[in-house]
Each structure stands twice: as structure tokens, then as C-alpha cells.
Amino acid sequence: MDFERDYYCLMPSMQFILDERGSILDVNHFGAKSLGYTQDELIGASILKTVYEMDRSYVEQQMNKVFNECAHVIHQISYRKQKKDGSIIWVQEYLRCIHQEDGQQILLISCQDISKQKQTEQLLLGQKKILEMIARRKEINEILNELIITIEQINPMTIGSILVLDKKENRLYHAASPHLPSEYIQATNGIQIGEKAGSCGTAAYRKEIVIVSDIEHDPLWEDYKQIALAHGLRSCWAIPIFSSTEQVLGTFAIYHYNSVAPTKEDLEIIETFSSLAGLAIEQARMREKLEKNQQRYQSLFKYNHDGVFSLDLDGKFLSVNETAEKISGYSQTELAQLHFSKLVVHEDVKVAEDLFEQAKRGTSQHARIRIYNKQRNLLYLNVTTVPIIVNGLVTGVFGIAKNITESIEAEQKIKYMAYYDSLTGVANRRLFQERVQETIDKAKMKKQLFAILYIDFDRFKYINDSLGHSAGDLLLKKAARRLRRCVYTNDTVARMGGDEFIILLPNISTKKDAIETAKQILCSFQKPIVVHGHELFLTPSIGISFYPDDGEDAEILIKHADLAMLEAKQRGKNGYFVYCDHQLQQMRTNMQLLNDLQKAIQQKELFLLYQPIVQLPSKRIAAVEVLVRWHHPSLGAIPPSTFIPLAEESGLIVQLGEWVLKEACRQAKQWQKEGLTPIRVCVNISARELQDRKYAKRVEMILQEANLEAKWLELEITERMMVYNEPTITRNLNLLKQLGVRIAVDDFGTGCSSLSYLKQLDIDTLKIDRSFIQECPHSYYEKAIVDSVLSLVQHLNMNVIAEGIEDEKQFDYLAKNGCSEGQGYFFSPPLSAEQLKQMLQNMNEPRHV
CATH class of the missing domain: 3.30.450.20 (PAS domain)
Known part of the structure; x- marks a missing residue:
């Protein structure tokens, strides 16, 4: 007996054990939870507590019948249960009477929720009955009342109502509302349709379903809520009843005594019965017209x-x-x-x-x-x-x-949009992944080889920013068409987003076939693409992965092709690279290095060096360039050329840059406190930092925290960053200038900036790149470039710093030709803060190197 009880209580359905009086001896957790109770709330209570009041007599009669008949015979009944929250569900119940050793009888009950099944049955039966009534030409009032009664039987917690529209008056009149209070019907009969005309008047006016879950607070019911609330009505869902020509015939409404929103099933039922009501009303009107005049029927037909x-x-x-x-x-x-x-x-x-x-x-x-x-x-x-x-x-x-x-x-077009890129017409990521999976399934069976080519266009962002998005979009369309011409019809070209494309080659015999396709793509893009009269060159970087060598599922193959594409970019762009495990290992190494770098910022493994910038020709120290260095606890010194690019790619450059700026400002103020003459500290910043809208505000807070005047801070941006012309970058630079921070352009002459940006951004300092200084004054071309820059800054009244001064001849040439300041090993290598302090103290009067 205990085994049977345990078995009943552990089953995934509602299980009850009752005594002869119908009291609950035990109920399983699933059963209590399904009805919204705890087990303790039900044990000891009558089973009738869970039965819908209109079905209690029937259930009690059936239980008595089971107790009086033979033991161990299983009986089956269906009825409605009422949950703790008042909602009603249909259950199918199996009852079995057991005689215990002490002579007592208990009742084992197992029941399952069949609400959806019952609702479907009632819905189908209701539909059939209504349609039969329509077909048999029953009176329209009889049909509409039957329709309301049917939906109230499906959900006893609701009250239904059908109103018909008088088109001449634009008013709604009750046609079937058998259970609405008469006072409410009288007050709302003839309601004018329009906005704020309750759920029904608004639905008829808008010609769309109107859901009001809280009548008391919804503005649509402002003029009618008092009469509704007075009769306990708390929510109302209304849908227009349409004719076959989409004309509003009236409204179909469901009221609740509680504030509730409809479920998906509720909406389906409402739509179904409104359609039936529409059919009934329209058929009735058609029949009326037929009876009046056969000719009018022919006209309608x-x-x-x-x-x-x-x-x-x-x-x-x-x-x-x-x-x-x-x-x-x-x-x-x-x-x-x-x-x-x-x-x-x-x-x-x-x-x-x-x-x-x-x-x-x-x-x-x-x-x-x-x-x-x-x-x-x-x-x-x-x-x-x-x-x-x-x-x-x-x-x-x-x-x-x-x-x-x-x-x-239109639906098919929507489906097309779900699988194809709206701009270029090629497949999108979703369709591509599905086709890769299909190809994998076939390749596994036939043991075939296939390839994925991941393509990124190297110069697209520059072109897009320069010529505008419309030109960029047209360029992508033409690039996609060119890619499709490079492959067979059963290959798949897809756009992954931005300027990244990917190609599936499902039918290759050898890896060489995929490589030849990549070469063909590279060759095809050697010709310019004409956009709005401009001849534009796009250079693809292509990564290739192969099934099964580089992965056996779609995500891995795409990821490895992407990694190979990144390697192609690092190797100079405009080329292809076939994925290999060594590359993955390098990526893992870089990832570990990034993790270590983040820890290094927190654990103070990083430190700063300062390279003097001197006035020419006096050699007096005017500023220092701040250089970050990293001594890894196990790997030793990590070159900046290794960890700075990783930080920029990952976004860690923002955190790193903030640490460098704080430390540099703190040190500059410390030198001033020690009595040293103030000098500028020059800190390099990245585009990623300037793209943060709050960057200028953070710089202001760092200066305040260090108590350093803004004029002693000079932030260095690269020449390439000027041509981004991004609003956020420009805004940050202008705000920094307003603070009094100086702005310098580093590596001037190596990029492609416009001279107008120098004026627009109010640049203070230009730093001539060391590549031009190395061959000065011997090389004619380098000398001509340096002379031009020096002449330019003199006319613009700007400061200029020559980087990479290594010998006396370079120093003399630059000093004689008006170069303001210089930097390089000719004066000093980068120094620690203490070493620079000693240099400044030793040479404080005059301060020079």
C-alpha cells in the first residue's frame, strides 16, 4: 500500500488520496502546484474545495458511486476544477477505490489537465453549431445569443457581448449581451464610436482589436468607467466584426470581473467568434435582402x-x-x-x-x-x-x-528578408549557417571536402566615411555582384555584416580549388569599381578553412576562416591565408597576454618612462613624452609593439590609457611639488578613447585629482585620427581645448590628413615623424618635406617637435631652420621618473641636456 501511495505521489500528474468522507489524505507536489496551492493547504481539506461549484454535485455523486462499487475498478470522469486564483481548468480524472487492512476505504485519484483539449472540442462544436444555425437560416438574434453562450461555456469566467453598428448614426447597439447587467446595457446602448469610447467604440472606430486590461485606469474608458466599475467589470477586450468586404458590422467583446490580459488562445477564440459573428450578421443581412428583392441579391452576387x-x-x-x-x-x-x-x-x-x-x-x-x-x-x-x-x-x-x-x-517577401541580405541580395548569416550545416551532413556521408572563404574589404571604412553611406552601400552591392561572378551557381555568397562577406564552396576536389577561387577574387578586385563617378579600389583579405581538417561544425569552420582572414590582414592585406593550428595557438597566446595585461594594470606591473623633449637650439628641457613599459613576472620585458596593438584590438586600451594618464599627471605634479620648474607631459591617446563621449570629462577629473593645471598636459593623437572626422572625436578634442589641454599631432606626414583639420581642431603641436628626420639633411626628398613642414608651422604659429634626432648634423640643421623642439637619443633615452628628476636638478639653471 505504501508503495502504491509513493507511486501515485511521484507521477507527473495531479494525484490525490481521499478518505471515505472525501477529505484529502495526501496530494503530490505537482497536483498542489498545478492548482496554485501548497500541499499543506490541501491536506485535510475536502476535495470539493478544488471543484468548480457548478460541478460539485456531480463529482460528489461519482465519488459515492466509486466507493459503493467493486474495489480496484477504475472509473473515469471529466469535470471542472477551480484553482486558488479562481481560474477554471477542465480535468480528466481516474478514480480507484482501495480497501485497506483496517477495513477502511481510500480513494486513489489521478487527473490531468485537459483544458486545451476541452476548449478545442467546445470551440469546434460551437463553430459547427453556429455554422449549422447560419446554414439553416435561424434568426440572427438566436445565432448571436448562441454564439455568446458558447464562448461563456468555453470560459465561464467571461461575459460576452455583441454590438452592431448603425452606419448612419455611427452608433453601436446591443444585439446579444445575455449576461451583462441590464443597467449597464441601458447606459451603453447607442454608444458613439470614436476614440475614448470604451473598448467597443474605439475598436469599431480604429478598425482594430482593442485590449483594455484595467478599465479603472485606461484613458479609453474615461467617460464610461464609473458604470462599468459599478457592476464589477474590470477588463474588456473588443474586436471589430468585419464583413467579407472588410466593412465594420459591429464589435465582439469579452468582459472580465478581474483585471486580466488575454492569452494567445483567448485572442484566437475572439478572432474566430468575431468571424462567425461577421458571417452570421452578413448572412442574415444577405438573407433579408434576398427575401425583399431577388434582384438585389443578384446585384450583391x-x-x-x-x-x-x-x-x-x-x-x-x-x-x-x-x-x-x-x-x-x-x-x-x-x-x-x-x-x-x-x-x-x-x-x-x-x-x-x-x-x-x-x-x-x-x-x-x-x-x-x-x-x-x-x-x-x-x-x-x-x-x-x-x-x-x-x-x-x-x-x-x-x-x-x-x-x-x-x-x-508579402509573407514570402518577409521570409526572403529573413534569409537574404536586404542591401546586396546575397544570403545572410542565418541562411549561410544553415547551408554550411547541410553541406556538413552531406560531406560526412560522402566523405567529401569543402571550403569556407571569409572576406573583409580593407579600405571600405575609409571610403564609406569619405564619400558617405549611400556611396558605401552602392559599393557593397557592386562588390557582392563581383564576388558572385567569381563562383559557381551552387556556391553560396553571404554577407556577414558591414564589409564582411563569406563564401561556401561545397563541391571542391582539392584544397587547390579553393585557393584558386581566392586568387580569382583577388584578381577581380584589381579593377576599380565606379561609384558616383569615382573609381574606387577595394582590396580583399581572405581567410580559408577546410572541412574536415579545420573543424567539423559550422561555427568552428566560420570562426577559423575568420581567424585566417585576420592573419591575412596582419600579413599586409590584399591576400589570402589558409587557416592553420599555429595561428590558433598564436591567438591563444595573445588572449593569455591580454588577460595578463589586465592583471598587470591592477597589480602595478606597468611603469612609465619619460623621454625629454628639448628646446632648439638651447637644449633646455621643455617637456617629456610618456612611454609605458611592462615587465611580465614570468616572460620579462614585453615590447610595447606587442601589447599596445592587442590592447587596442580588445578595447583594453581605454583602461590602460586611463592608468597612464593618471600616473603621468600625478608624477608631473610631484616634480612641481619638489621645486622643479614645470614641464609639459605628453601622453599618447587612442581613437578608441576619443570615441567615448565622456572622455574629456574624465580627463578633467584626472587633472583635478592630481591638482595639475591643464596647460602642462599635452595629448598626442595620430594624423590618421584627424581624418575620421567623427562627431564624438571632434567634440572631445574641442572640449579638451576648452579645458586648456594642449593637442599634438604625432607622426605628422605619414598619414593623409587635410590641412583644414589643423585649423579646425586648433592643434598646438606637430611632431615630424622620425622617418623624415633619419635622412636629413642628406636626402633631398626628406629635406624638402621637413622644410615644408617647418615653413607651414611657422605660418600657422604652431609648435613643432622633430622626433628621432640622433646626431649633431640633424640637430644643427633643425635648429638653424626654425624647429621649435626636438626629441631623440642625441639628447637622452627614455628615463625613469627618478633619473629625470636628477637630470632636472643637476641642470636646473639653465635646464638643459
Whole structure:
């Protein structure tokens, strides 16, 4: 017996054990939770506590019957339970009486929630009954009342209401509201449709469903909430009732005594019954017109916006309206010779025949059916069939066919957009991944090789920023077309985003085939692409991965092709690289190095060096360039050329840059406190830092924290950063200038900046790149460039620093030609803070090197 109890209590359904009085001896956790109770709340209570009050008598009668009949016989009943929150569910219950050794009887109950099944059954039965009433020409009030009663039976916690629209007055009148309070009906009868006209008036006005979950606080009910709240109505969901021509006939509404929102199932039921109401109202009005004047019926038949037709019991057309002729492409005479199935697409014939047979049996149904018209165009129709009943006998089938081809094609377009890139028309990431997976499945079976090519265009961002997004979009379209011309039709070209594309080559014999395709792509992009009159050159960097050598699932293969593409970029761009494990190892090494760098910032493994910048020709120290260095605890000194690019790629440069700036400002102030004459500290900053909208504010806070005047800080940007012309970067630079911070352009002459940016950004200092100083004054070209820069800054009244001065000749030449300041090993290598302090103290009067 204990085993049986344990077994019952552990099953994944609602399990109860009752004594002869119907008290709950035990209930499993699943059962209590399903009803919203704890086990302690139910044990000891009557089972009738969980039964919907209208079903309690029936349940009590059935339990007595089970106790009085033979033990161990399993009985089955269905009824409604009420959960703790008041909601109602249908259950199917199995009962079994057990005689215990002490002579007592207990009842083992196992029940499952069949609400959805019951709701579906009730819905189908309700639909059938309503359609039969429509077909049998029952009075419209009787049909609408039956419709409301049906939905209230499906969900006893609701109150239904149908209002019909008087088009002349634009008012709604109650047509079926059997359980709404009479005072409420009287107060809302003849409500004017419009905004803030409650749920129903607003739904009819907007021609869309209106959900009000809280009548008391929703502005739509401002003028009517008092009467609703007075009768306990707390929520109302309303949907317009449409005719077959999309005209508003009225509204279908559901009220609740609680503030609740509809579920997906509720919405489906509302839409279904509003359609039935629309069909009933429209059929009733059509019947009224038919009874008044047969000619008016013929007019309606003729001018209906939907195709209307009738069939004999053999399925041949008897009559069709003009719309049906237009839809089918056939005349009425031609259709009279055809069976309806001759128009239907082969795959849909069975559905159409079932629709026809149901109507012959007296049941109205609807379905989506595809047909070919006379011109062999594929059309999608929503077809509703209704039995034609004369003297109680079905004599034929009446049908309404709505042409929904345009909406279906719109849906297909949406599906297309889900799988194809809207800009270029090639596949998108989603479709590409699915095709890779399909190719993997085939390749596993046939043990085949295939390749993935990951492509990034090297100069696209520069072109896009320079010529604008419209030019960039057109460039991408033409690049995509050029890529497609480089591959076969069964290969897949996809856009991964931005200027990144990816290609699947599913049918290659050797790896050489994929490499030849990559070479062909590189060759094709040697020719310019003309956009808005500009000849533009794009250089692809291509990464290649192979199945199965480089991975056996889609994500890994794409990732490895991407890594190979990055390697191609690092090797000089405009080329291809085949993925190899060594590359992955290098990536892992870099990732570990990045982790270590983050720890190094926190654990003070980094330190700063300071290289003097001197005035020319006096050699007095005017400033220092701040240089960050890293001594790894196990790897030793890590060159900046190794860890700075990693920091920039990962975004860690922001955290690193902030640490350098804080430390440099602190040290500059410390030298001043020790009595040394103030000098500028020059700190390099990255584009990533300037792209932060709050960067200038952070610099201001760092200066305040160090108590350092802004004029002693000079921030160095690269020449390339000026041409980004990003609003955020420009705004930050302007704010920094307003603070009094000096701005210098580093490596001047190596980029492609416009002279207008120098004026626009109010640059204080230009630093001539060391590559021009190395050959001065011997090289004619380098000398000409340096002379031009010196002349430029003199006219612009700017400071200029020559980097990389290594010997006396360079020093003399620059000093004589008006160079303001110089930097290089000729004066001093980078020094520690203490070494620089000693130099400044030893040479404080005059301060020079």
C-alpha cells in the first residue's frame, strides 16, 4: 500500500488520496502546484474545495458511486476544477477505490489537465453549431445569443457581448449581451464610436482589436468607467466584426470581473467568434435582402469584392460572379463545363475535396487553397464553403473565395528578408549557417571536402566615411555582384555584416580549388569599381578553412576562416591565408597576454618612462613624452609593439590609457611639488578613447585629482585620427581645448590628413615623424618635406617637435631652420621618473641636456 501511495505521489500528474468522507489524505507536489496551492493547504481539506461549484454535485455523486462499487475498478470522469486564483481548468480524472487492512476505504485519484483539449472540442462544436444555425437560416438574434453562450461555456469566467453598428448614426447597439447587467446595457446602448469610447467604440472606430486590461485606469474608458466599475467589470477586450468586404458590422467583446490580459488562445477564440459573428450578421443581412428583392441579391452576387460561386453535388460550377471570373480567368460558360478540382493545384486537391464533402454533409468550413488561373498564374485563395439547403436538403454548395495572393507574396517577401541580405541580395548569416550545416551532413556521408572563404574589404571604412553611406552601400552591392561572378551557381555568397562577406564552396576536389577561387577574387578586385563617378579600389583579405581538417561544425569552420582572414590582414592585406593550428595557438597566446595585461594594470606591473623633449637650439628641457613599459613576472620585458596593438584590438586600451594618464599627471605634479620648474607631459591617446563621449570629462577629473593645471598636459593623437572626422572625436578634442589641454599631432606626414583639420581642431603641436628626420639633411626628398613642414608651422604659429634626432648634423640643421623642439637619443633615452628628476636638478639653471 505504501508503495502504491509513493507511486501515485511521484507521477507527473495531479494525484490525490481521499478518505471515505472525501477529505484529502495526501496530494503530490505537482497536483498542489498545478492548482496554485501548497500541499499543506490541501491536506485535510475536502476535495470539493478544488471543484468548480457548478460541478460539485456531480463529482460528489461519482465519488459515492466509486466507493459503493467493486474495489480496484477504475472509473473515469471529466469535470471542472477551480484553482486558488479562481481560474477554471477542465480535468480528466481516474478514480480507484482501495480497501485497506483496517477495513477502511481510500480513494486513489489521478487527473490531468485537459483544458486545451476541452476548449478545442467546445470551440469546434460551437463553430459547427453556429455554422449549422447560419446554414439553416435561424434568426440572427438566436445565432448571436448562441454564439455568446458558447464562448461563456468555453470560459465561464467571461461575459460576452455583441454590438452592431448603425452606419448612419455611427452608433453601436446591443444585439446579444445575455449576461451583462441590464443597467449597464441601458447606459451603453447607442454608444458613439470614436476614440475614448470604451473598448467597443474605439475598436469599431480604429478598425482594430482593442485590449483594455484595467478599465479603472485606461484613458479609453474615461467617460464610461464609473458604470462599468459599478457592476464589477474590470477588463474588456473588443474586436471589430468585419464583413467579407472588410466593412465594420459591429464589435465582439469579452468582459472580465478581474483585471486580466488575454492569452494567445483567448485572442484566437475572439478572432474566430468575431468571424462567425461577421458571417452570421452578413448572412442574415444577405438573407433579408434576398427575401425583399431577388434582384438585389443578384446585384450583391455580381458585385461582391470576393469571388462567389455555387457548385452542384457533383462539384461542377452552377454560377459564378464577375469577381470569380476575374480570379479564375475563365468565363461563366467555360467554368460551367469544369469540375472545381481542375483549377486546384495537385497538392491541394484533397483539401478542396474535403471542404466540398463537409459542405455536402451540411457543415460550413474554410481553408486556404492554391489554384492556377487560365493564364497559369499561381493564386492563393481563402475559400469558405456553405451548404445550400432547400427544404431541409443539401442541394449544392455555395462558396466565397477571397484572393489573398498579394498578402501571401508579402509573407514570402518577409521570409526572403529573413534569409537574404536586404542591401546586396546575397544570403545572410542565418541562411549561410544553415547551408554550411547541410553541406556538413552531406560531406560526412560522402566523405567529401569543402571550403569556407571569409572576406573583409580593407579600405571600405575609409571610403564609406569619405564619400558617405549611400556611396558605401552602392559599393557593397557592386562588390557582392563581383564576388558572385567569381563562383559557381551552387556556391553560396553571404554577407556577414558591414564589409564582411563569406563564401561556401561545397563541391571542391582539392584544397587547390579553393585557393584558386581566392586568387580569382583577388584578381577581380584589381579593377576599380565606379561609384558616383569615382573609381574606387577595394582590396580583399581572405581567410580559408577546410572541412574536415579545420573543424567539423559550422561555427568552428566560420570562426577559423575568420581567424585566417585576420592573419591575412596582419600579413599586409590584399591576400589570402589558409587557416592553420599555429595561428590558433598564436591567438591563444595573445588572449593569455591580454588577460595578463589586465592583471598587470591592477597589480602595478606597468611603469612609465619619460623621454625629454628639448628646446632648439638651447637644449633646455621643455617637456617629456610618456612611454609605458611592462615587465611580465614570468616572460620579462614585453615590447610595447606587442601589447599596445592587442590592447587596442580588445578595447583594453581605454583602461590602460586611463592608468597612464593618471600616473603621468600625478608624477608631473610631484616634480612641481619638489621645486622643479614645470614641464609639459605628453601622453599618447587612442581613437578608441576619443570615441567615448565622456572622455574629456574624465580627463578633467584626472587633472583635478592630481591638482595639475591643464596647460602642462599635452595629448598626442595620430594624423590618421584627424581624418575620421567623427562627431564624438571632434567634440572631445574641442572640449579638451576648452579645458586648456594642449593637442599634438604625432607622426605628422605619414598619414593623409587635410590641412583644414589643423585649423579646425586648433592643434598646438606637430611632431615630424622620425622617418623624415633619419635622412636629413642628406636626402633631398626628406629635406624638402621637413622644410615644408617647418615653413607651414611657422605660418600657422604652431609648435613643432622633430622626433628621432640622433646626431649633431640633424640637430644643427633643425635648429638653424626654425624647429621649435626636438626629441631623440642625441639628447637622452627614455628615463625613469627618478633619473629625470636628477637630470632636472643637476641642470636646473639653465635646464638643459
